[in-house]
Amino acid sequence: MxxxxxxxxxxxxxxxxxxxxxxxxxxxxxxxxxxxxxxxxxxxxxxxxxxxxxxxxxxxxxxxxxxxxxxxxxxxxxxxxxxxxxxxxxxxxxxxxxxxxxxxxxxxxxxxxxxxxxxxxxxxxxxxxxxxxxxxxxxxxxxxxxxxxxxxxxxxxxxxxxxxxxxxxxxxxxxxxxxQFLPPHISQEKFQSLPEATGIYFFHDRHGQVIYVGKAANIKSRFKSHFSGNSEEKLALKSEIHDITWELTGSEFLAYLLEILEIKSLWPKFNRAQKYKSSQWALFQYEDSNGFIRFQVSKNNPKIQSIMEFDSHSEAWKFMMDKTTEFELCPKLTGIQKTPEACYDHQIGKCHGACCEKEKPALYNQRAKEFLACITNNKGAVLIKDKGRSTHENCALYFENGVFSAYGFISQEEYQNNNEEIVASLRIVKHIPETKYILRSFIPKIHQRNIIPI
Missing domain, CATH: 3.30.420.10 (Ribonuclease H-like superfamily/Ribonuclease H)
Incomplete structure (x- = not known):
């Protein structure tokens, strides 16, 4: 030879x-x-x-x-x-x-x-x-x-x-x-140990640093597909990977959610598709020195409690313009108009004069609170039960205002518990607004009986 x-x-x-x-x-x-x-x-x-x-x-x-x-x-x-x-x-x-x-x-x-x-x-x-x-x-x-x-x-x-x-x-x-498809630093024994089950997986470099996070219905099969082909990125990943770890979820829905949470937490170098910072916008409220409730659209800040979140500035702006008209609010106090004097709407008789002391705070705030109540009524929390890692358990996914908030695994006995008790036992996760898109895509696939308003 x-x-x-x-x-x-x-x-x-x-x-x-x-x-x-x-x-x-x-x-x-x-x-x-x-x-x-x-x-x-x-x-x-x-x-x-x-x-x-x-x-x-x-x-x-x-x-x-x-x-x-x-x-x-x-x-x-x-x-x-x-x-x-x-x-x-x-x-x-x-x-x-x-x-x-x-x-x-x-x-x-x-x-x-x-x-x-x-x-x-x-x-x-x-x-x-x-x-x-x-x-x-x-x-x-x-x-x-x-x-x-x-x-x-x-x-x-x-x-x-x-x-x-x-x-x-x-x-x-x-x-x-x-x-032959295996990366040089991954042994055949390691590959054979990979589960043929649903979950998320982590690729590590020689220092143990996570360089890629993925999800799969079959982790072993997905691992093999990573290294078919000869693109520059695949070859680079192939040479850098030294280890793989995983976490089983049972639920494909949960795998999607945990993948985005881990990417947002770790920012692995090879997760280019989702490796971007959120630039979403939000609506905030505060009370000014004259006692008027004011509203402001600005970049979302996770450290400050927002009233509502938006995908873009234009979406937030249109929403506030519509609600300013619907609830007869002052466009200056809702942040729509920037003017040191009375708003332009007051000059044409559309604003009651909160911006120029022609309307009292108590009367104006009553309409502002009606607007806030409208938003609150359109919000809500939901508990979703999906399949777990074995036939003896289920996973529980909790969403607040459409955003993934907590999850956990519950046994068949716990499944019968009060839903509020189940929610209280779940693991809280970081607030990631993008998870609402995953919810939207999976909701049609979940049986109605497993979607429980809280």
Whole structure:
């Protein structure tokens, strides 16, 4: 059996958009290196300055280098019928496969990752990056971050494993494609331990920091789908993940809610879709020095109790304009008009004069309180009961004014308890206005008998 130890340098991390700038490949027959291949490659695209700073490969250096299609046949003949070996193999393999695909060739080789092999052969090391592991094993790297220097070091590392613990290599090959999708720092044992159940999951980096939070009806299946494809983000996530933890919910509804709570709490670097700060607006009330109840639309502030929340400033503004007219309120006192004198509506007879002391606070506040009562009557709390983590329990979800407020798991015996008692036993969560959208999407799926007004 023969192996090809490969290392490449590229213009970036995305195989479908980046280009290869250097390739080195060493053929190992189990005893010695029997063939060497090394060349700079013209990537036919711009090399970013930070890549040049890392690798030392500049635009000028590759200007007269062969394009991939010019070296493709020689490289194909070198790879064909052999096992593809690299440190973090999915990165190198993905780039070379994409390059061959662009010229009409489909690369399909068995792969071995020296990161994964090293974790089994040399357990307990603090890091399995090429530079660090070579330092710990006294392997010299002649030119770090250059393809030939890194490939030579990887070949020495692979040879050490092959000659002293070859069973690790053959066991990995025997497992075949079933394990090849796994990130280099996630073992097959860890993958097999993942539950095929509903919940949320956390990806951790080498320091234990959460870098991604997700939800799934089947955590194990969802984990596998994360690492299919070769987008730049997937490859980056694949190289950074070192561990996965999870929390079962039983309820898909609860999984959606907990996912957004954790994202808003942890702000993981790979949760780009929901990684934004809320810019919602709210309505606040206060009493001025003359005793008038006033209203103000402004940015939502979780530290201040609001009367009502809105998705946008325009929605809040229209609401207040409509209610100012409906309850005959003063537009200056509802924040609609900004004027140091009497409001413009008073000048045309639409305002009773609270803004210019023509109306007493008691009379004006009566209408303002009617407006507040209208808002209160349209608010409410609801308890929703959904399936739990087993047949012996249910989950309880509590919403106030449409926003997720608390949750917990209740046994079949507790299910019969007074609903106020159930609510009192629940775990309170952080106020996240966006959870009201999740409620809206799930309400039609919940049986009416499980939706209980409180």
């Amino acid at each position: 023969e192996f090809v130890i490969v290392d490449i340098e590229t213009t970036g991390g995305n195989p479908s958009q980046g280009g290869i700038t250097e390739i080195a490949a060493l053929v190992f027959n189990g005893n010695n290196i029997i063939e060497r291949f090394h060349t700079l490659v013209n990537p036919e695209r711009y090399i970013p300055n930070f890549i040049t700073g890392l690798t030392g490969i500049s635009q000028e250096m590759v200007e007269d280098a062969p394009k991939f299609e010019e070296i493709a046949e020689d490289l194909w003949n070198l790879l064909e019928g052999r096992t593809f070996v690299a440190h973090n193999v999915n990165f190198d393999y993905a780039f070379i496969r994409e390059a061959f695909k662009a010229i009409g060739k489909e690369l399909n080789l068995p792969k071995l990752c020296t990161v994964r092999l090293s974790r089994k052969a040399f357990p307990g090391l603090g890091s399995y990056g090429l530079g660090r592991i070579c330092e710990q094993l006294a392997i010299e790297i002649s030119h770090r971050h250059r393809a030939f220097g890194d490939a030579e070091a990887t070949a020495i590392l692979f040879q050490k494993i092959y000659q002293h613990q070859s069973d690790i290599i053959f066991q990995s090959l025997k497992k075949g494609k079933g394990e």
